Amino acid sequence: MEKLTQEQITAVDKALWDIGIKYLDIRIEMTDHAAATIESMEGSFERRLKKYIFENKKELKKNYRQFSMNASIKAVKLLISNMFTVRFFMILASVYALLFAEYKYEEFEDATNIFLIICCVSISVFWICWGIINFTRSTELFSTAERLLMRVNGIIFLMAFPLRDIIDKLEINDAVKLLYYAFVISFYIAIWFTYSFLTKFYKSRYRVV
Structure with a gap:
């Protein structure tokens, strides 16, 4: 043979x-x-x-x-596990402190504006970077990393905009509402940490420069 x-x-x-x-x-x-x-x-x-x-x-x-499909499941499981780490809760606490400080010394609307700016910029950067990577390195994409972004980025959009309107209408303390906004931003950061880890792991495994 x-x-x-x-x-x-x-x-x-x-x-x-x-x-x-x-x-x-x-x-x-x-x-x-x-x-x-x-x-x-x-x-x-x-x-x-x-x-x-x-x-x-x-x-x-x-x-x-x-x-x-298996790659999607694996990616989501890893993302969820990364959300139950000390690092994630430290990020959540830091983001909440930033929003709360803005709320404390300004107004609730100013704090939510920071949230919207971060979400809009993050989502825009994501699509630009993802488009560049898909255009320049289309033959070197890894299933688990890419499926993670494809599956959860839509969730981020829903959490950042439609659900925001629902949260704002709830009759609860503004400081509590900020916890939701802090979670959305922290969740987005966790996605990028997970994506970065998966990309580096597979590049090392398959010896891609």
């Missing part, structure tokens, strides 16, 4: 990318499996690769969707 060359393995990787296997970590695992199968087939490499993709395209896409 003839082993595939590095150039041929790269061709397998590209073939998987072409049928929609976008995340690098999943593609690497599927490339290894595909390469082993192709090595056991007869004929020229090009013919074997084409035959493998044609016969397994449906199953490959199905597996990719399952792997992506």
